[in-house]
Amino acid sequence: MTMNRSPVLGLLDSWSGGQGAPALTWYGPAGERVELSERVLANWVTKAVNLLTDEADVAPGSTVGLDLPMHWRTLVWALAAWGCGATVVPSEEGASPAGVDVLVTADEAAAAPVVIAIALPALARQVDQLPAGAVDGAAELMAQPDVLISPPDWDPGALALxxxxxxxxxxxxxxxxxxxxxxxxxxxxxxQGLRTCLAIWSTGGSVVLVGDPDADLDRIGEQEGALPLPG
Known part of the structure; x- marks a missing residue:
């Protein structure tokens, strides 16, 4: 990854030019399994970058709060915020990030200057109960172009996380x-989850994210050919 542009945009470039290997596999609490190849994940993140820059004017210096559980959609929006050069502010112990410019959330009652509402079900194409004034982060995302319209600037010294x-x-x-x-x-x-996933991707690896607390991790690891985290 070159340092004259965001490392995340460099990661998207490597995924887009890859062979279609899995980048992210999600096991959800409702029993769903979602697998995104490198190219597909890069496409999702690219669309999210376009939405953040077009709908929310996200740029270096902006703060993007993630009021979401650790989920495959959360990773898409974190990567997109970093791709815009913004600071990601994750929720802590169930408390929604405060004082952010943009809030990405599944909470219908959340408030911020710009709210992007997220539908967490695996096959959701729109938010069923869209809060007044919020951007539908499912429907609007799918309408975005598949290439970066205005590749964002970035500040290497700005806080990311x-x-x-x-x-x-x-x-x-x-x-x-x-x-x-x-x-x-x-x-x-x-x-910690965002840091772990980004570290795996930065070394050329693939993430198998398990969001079901009752899941059989040994079985999933064997099925996916995935190693456990060290320690």
Whole structure:
């Protein structure tokens, strides 16, 4: 990944030019399994970048709150926010991020200058109960172009997540993961989960994210050929 542009945009470039290998596999609490190839995940993130820049004017210096559980859709919006050069502010212990410019949320009562409402069911194409004034993050996303309309600027020194700056999104995440492997990631806290998934992708790996707390992790790991997280 070159440092004259966002590491996340470099990651999207590598996925778009890849062979279609799985980048993200999701096991949800309702028993659903969703698999996104590198190209498909890059396409979803590209659409989300376009939506954030067009509908919410997200740019370097903007703050994007993620009021969502650890979920495959959450990863799409985190990558998109970083692709715009923004700071991601995850929810903590169920508390919605406050004071952000844009809030990506599944909470119908959430409030922010710009609210992007998310439908979490695997096959949802729209938000059923769209809050007044909110952007439908399902329907509007699918209407976005498949290529970046205005590739965003970025500031390498700006904060990306916590104390991690954008220039460190490829290596300064404080997470050790196997290199170039499929890795099993049980869904946990959003901050740590985002760091773990990005670390896996930055080493050329693939994420198997399990959002079902009752899932048989050994069975899923064997079925997917995925290694457990170290430690």
């Amino acid at each position: 916590g104390a991690t700056r954008h220039a460190g999104l490829a290596e300064d995440l404080g997470v050790e993961v196997p290199s170039r492997e499929r890795v099993l990631v049980p869904a946990s806290g959003l901050d």
